[in-house]
Amino acid sequence: MKSSQPDPLSREQTPWLFAAAVVTTLPHTLQQPWWLSAFGALLFAWAFLLWREDRRLPGRWILLALVVAGVAAILADFRTLFGREAGVATLVLFMAMKLLELRSRRDATVIVMLGYFLLLTHYFHSQDIPTGLWLLFALWVVTAALVRLQAATMPPRENLVQAGSLLAQALPFMLVLYLLFPRINGPLWGLPADAFTGQTGLSDSMAPGNIANLVRSGEIAFRVRFDEVPPARQQLYWRGPVLENFDGRIWRQATRPASPERIEELGPRIAYEMTLEAHGQRWLLALDAPVALPADAKLDGRLAALAPRPVDKRQRLRLSSSPAYRLNTAESPLSLSDNLRLPANGNPQTRELARNWQAQANGPAEVIARALRHFREESFHYTLQPPLLGRDGIDDFLFRTRRGFCEHYAAAFVVLMRNAGIPARVVTGYQGGEMNPRDGYLVVRQSEAHAWAEVWLEKRGWVRVDPTAAVAPERIERGIVDALPAGEPLPAFLMRHGDWLRDLRHRWEALNNAWNQHILGYDTQRQRDLLSRLGFEVDWRQLIIALGLACAIVLALVTAWSLRQRIRPAPEIRLWHRAQRRIGIHCAPGETPLAFAARLRAADPALAARFDPVVRHFLLARYAPDNPTSLAALAAAVNRLPRRRIA
Amino acid sequence: MRSNNTPILGGRPHAFTPILDAANQVILGKPTEVRLAAACLLAGGHLLIEDLPGLGKTTLAHTLARLLGLQFARVQFTADLLPADITGVSIFDREHGGFRFIPGPVFSQLLLADEINRATPKTQSALLEAMEEGQVSIEGESRTLPSPFFVIATQNPADQIGTFPLPESQLDRFLMRIELGYPDRDAERALLAAGSRRQASDQLSSLLAPEQLPQLQAEVAAVHVSPALIDYVQALIEATRNHAGFRHGLSPRAGLALLSAARAWAWLTGRDMVLPDDVQAVFGPVARHRLHGAQGGKLAGRAEIDALLAGVAIP
Structure with a gap:
């Protein structure tokens, strides 16, 4: 509450700062707690009212009380002031409060700088195209506010144009930096520990309902582009974690140390490139059975491909798989006994059924066929909304409810097999995918999450058995929408849409994919590829030199361009020249526009009558006192001229 | 014009x-x-x-x-x-x-x-x-x-x-x-x-009240001169200074004289801004007696002035 500010802010500058604050914080309302958005909106409304009524800003003690209350609320909600969510929330809060403290140019500069920083924080949540466009817009507004600080009385339009021109001049540098700045594998600086929360994907355990929940998400899990013809849909089993330990309800990964797989390939390999979205876990979801992996990836002993560290950002992988394979025909006794183990108690009916089948059947193959026939012929239903199961879940499912999703069938089948003395386990992953005809990418979403079973047979090793295929063959052949019974409440994105809507979605996803592949996915490898295609083989040291050179060249070009702009004729002169080109008659150097008009009148009165307005508006634009409309009138008059006659 | x-x-x-x-x-x-x-x-x-x-x-x-x-x-x-x-x-x-x-x-x-x-x-x-x-x-x-x-x-x-x-x-x-x-x-x-x-x-009688003339002169002095027109006047003055046919170019005072004469001419044409036409109209009368031929003491000729005007592009 100093009586005199060193560099006070003028009334015309404040709305621009308001705008900058709003555009930089607005998208955060989608992420942050509602109370923070409401609080921020309240502070903003207050600041706006004070500005409109031209009243005094609140005093220091009120501001202090607000800061204490806001920080306390954030602490209460997040238990910290740091990290991704809490840190961003704190910044948003400070931005809103700074609006109540807009006294001097210094305060305004804080708003602008905070605005630029807040722009970056949006990338924590999303890096997609709408976000990019919005941030570009916000960048423009913040820069316009910055321009405003220097020129308080500039007309708003010119203000925006100048900010746009500043950004346009930065564009070449942005491109050079984007293309040439050495790409570093891994983040440039440490991100807060909670930077990657909120990613969806398979988990390392499976309880009834897990996968059904995942299926409700329309998010894309990964995209695949096959080098050659894509395999049939029934073969598209994308392998995730293999679950071997069962406690009666939940399936978990085995803790037993893995021994390397022995894979016999029985057919040709399929090569493909996968763009895997971040899901916070290590598995890579390769097509069954992966035979060639990226250098740092490995198999986990159960044929699931693993990345060296959790997939925290989108990755592009080169993979090869062999759909026809034989796995571990000689399996270790430890593994086999693990895959026969069941909880000592529980599910007695299931145990009895399996033992009956085992007694009647002639070998494991027959038991398996019997079980599948059981699913197919008894009245089992495939549904996203299975009823709740009691303590003996498998019994409940097999004998009472008979309604379930893939995880129910896979789990029940594996329990049946283990009871019948056949080593079996649950495999989770994705099945199928949707081919986008727009760009030829196969899109696999969370809704394609699936669970199936594997049994171990003598001489044949681990064999995939998908009991869901017995109950709802459409699920495997055509996809989940066809498999679910009519009337099942489907998540909106899964609904059958008209063709144009589907086409629209395909276009949008293809656009997103192109953005992911080419803009966000521009990594070290792509950078090297691009440069080597241009004939440069460089390491990062040379890259830095190249970057410096490119920046110097761009700087020189931008400078040359802006110098040219300075000596470029004024807009009315350019229009005047255009008018002469258009009629094909030119004004002599020392000939005044009026003399030119007189000459024209003598030569061609009809043309002169149409040219006179051009002369009039040109003279007004060039020699009259400033009049904002004269340029537009001149442009209109020039456009009304007849085209050049071929003489 | x-x-x-x-x-x-x-x-x-x-x-x-x-x-x-x-x-x-x-x-x-x-x-x-x-x-x-x-x-x-x-x-x-x-x-x-x-x-x-x-x-x-x-x-x-x-x-x-x-x-x-x-x-x-x-x-x-x-x-x-x-x-x-x-x-x-x-x-x-x-x-x-x-x-x-x-x-x-x-x-x-x-x-x-x-x-x-x-x-x-x-x-x-x-x-x-x-x-x-x-x-x-x-x-x-x-x-x-x-x-x-x-x-x-x-x-x-x-x-x-x-x-x-x-x-x-x-x-x-x-x-x-x-x-x-x-x-x-x-x-x-x-x-x-x-x-x-x-x-x-x-036999003529006065058509103007005594106090009117100063008012009109003030109006004339307020006739608008745009930056583009000043560019033109400058170009003309520079042309006289670089002209081989003249002993000296026009002085800054001559430039001011040219502008004020052009203002008056524009006002007489019924305009409130000066156009290059006005400058050209008064250029000869304002400049000729201030320019001297390089050889003799003769004043600049009408033809030389016209050639100069035709040669200086109107910016």
């Missing part, structure tokens, strides 16, 4: 429209020169009319004085004219026992200095000082001249016998120098039929 029936810009009637019409009734066939003279007065400058005897120089000055309602005095310059004959003298007054100042013809609003180049340089410079300063110093006392104060000087071309050509520095005091030239055939016929024009001008 020259003959525009429907002007593209301007054409607004103004206080000088009837004055110009009336003057053209007296001075036949010389509308451009009449208008230049009017522009010169509106711009607050002094006018030099140069031509052979008998072409209507004096009539023009007399007509303007009558029409504008200005207090008029006329001095016929001769070789024996003394400075005091122009500025006035102090004589001893016996009744009051002191000197009394008798103002000379310079204490009038419009002074016609006829055949200024017939007087000696000493007398010439006395007048020219008065023109520049707006006051005269007589016997150590400064006396302010009336306002407005115009001088219309006429002179015979310097190759006439018995003349003292004005030096360059004194030519510069005149905003414009115009030539009347012979009237064209029709005008001459009308003139011969109607008889002496001097009598016609004597």
Whole structure:
């Protein structure tokens, strides 16, 4: 509450700062707690009212009380002031409060700088195209506010144009930096520990309902582009974690140390490139059975491909798989006994059924066929909304409810097999995918999450058995929408849409994919590829030199361009020249526009009558006192001229 | 510009429209020169009319004085004219026992200095000082001249016998120098039929109230000059300085004179902004007596000025 500010802010500058604050914080309302958005909106409304009524800003003690209350609320909600969510929330809060403290140019500069920083924080949540466009817009507004600080009385339009021109001049540098700045594998600086929360994907355990929940998400899990013809849909089993330990309800990964797989390939390999979205876990979801992996990836002993560290950002992988394979025909006794183990108690009916089948059947193959026939012929239903199961879940499912999703069938089948003395386990992953005809990418979403079973047979090793295929063959052949019974409440994105809507979605996803592949996915490898295609083989040291050179060249070009702009004729002169080109008659150097008009009148009165307005508006634009409309009138008059006659 | 029936810009009637019409009734066939003279007065400058005897120089000055309602005095310059004959003298007054100042013809609003180049340089410079300063110093006392104060000087071309050509520095005091030239055939016929024009001008009455002229001059000074037009004036001045045919280029004072004359011309055309046409219209009268040929002492010719105007691009 100093009586005199060193560099006070003028009334015309404040709305621009308001705008900058709003555009930089607005998208955060989608992420942050509602109370923070409401609080921020309240502070903003207050600041706006004070500005409109031209009243005094609140005093220091009120501001202090607000800061204490806001920080306390954030602490209460997040238990910290740091990290991704809490840190961003704190910044948003400070931005809103700074609006109540807009006294001097210094305060305004804080708003602008905070605005630029807040722009970056949006990338924590999303890096997609709408976000990019919005941030570009916000960048423009913040820069316009910055321009405003220097020129308080500039007309708003010119203000925006100048900010746009500043950004346009930065564009070449942005491109050079984007293309040439050495790409570093891994983040440039440490991100807060909670930077990657909120990613969806398979988990390392499976309880009834897990996968059904995942299926409700329309998010894309990964995209695949096959080098050659894509395999049939029934073969598209994308392998995730293999679950071997069962406690009666939940399936978990085995803790037993893995021994390397022995894979016999029985057919040709399929090569493909996968763009895997971040899901916070290590598995890579390769097509069954992966035979060639990226250098740092490995198999986990159960044929699931693993990345060296959790997939925290989108990755592009080169993979090869062999759909026809034989796995571990000689399996270790430890593994086999693990895959026969069941909880000592529980599910007695299931145990009895399996033992009956085992007694009647002639070998494991027959038991398996019997079980599948059981699913197919008894009245089992495939549904996203299975009823709740009691303590003996498998019994409940097999004998009472008979309604379930893939995880129910896979789990029940594996329990049946283990009871019948056949080593079996649950495999989770994705099945199928949707081919986008727009760009030829196969899109696999969370809704394609699936669970199936594997049994171990003598001489044949681990064999995939998908009991869901017995109950709802459409699920495997055509996809989940066809498999679910009519009337099942489907998540909106899964609904059958008209063709144009589907086409629209395909276009949008293809656009997103192109953005992911080419803009966000521009990594070290792509950078090297691009440069080597241009004939440069460089390491990062040379890259830095190249970057410096490119920046110097761009700087020189931008400078040359802006110098040219300075000596470029004024807009009315350019229009005047255009008018002469258009009629094909030119004004002599020392000939005044009026003399030119007189000459024209003598030569061609009809043309002169149409040219006179051009002369009039040109003279007004060039020699009259400033009049904002004269340029537009001149442009209109020039456009009304007849085209050049071929003489 | 020259003959525009429907002007593209301007054409607004103004206080000088009837004055110009009336003057053209007296001075036949010389509308451009009449208008230049009017522009010169509106711009607050002094006018030099140069031509052979008998072409209507004096009539023009007399007509303007009558029409504008200005207090008029006329001095016929001769070789024996003394400075005091122009500025006035102090004589001893016996009744009051002191000197009394008798103002000379310079204490009038419009002074016609006829055949200024017939007087000696000493007398010439006395007048020219008065023109520049707006006051005269007589016997150590400064006396302010009336306002407005115009001088219309006429002179015979310097190759006439018995003349003292004005030096360059004194030519510069005149905003414009115009030539009347012979009237064209029709005008001459009308003139011969109607008889002496001097009598016609004597019958004119004033069309302007005394306080109006300063107001109009203020209006003229407010005519808009855009940056683009200043660019053009600069380009013209630079062209005279780089021109091989001239001994010296135009001075900054000449540039200001050009602008104020162009303003007056624009105002007379009924516009509130100056166009390159206005600059071109007054360029010859303003610049010619300030430019001298590189070889001899002759003033720049009309053809040279036209070539210069045609060669300088209008920016």
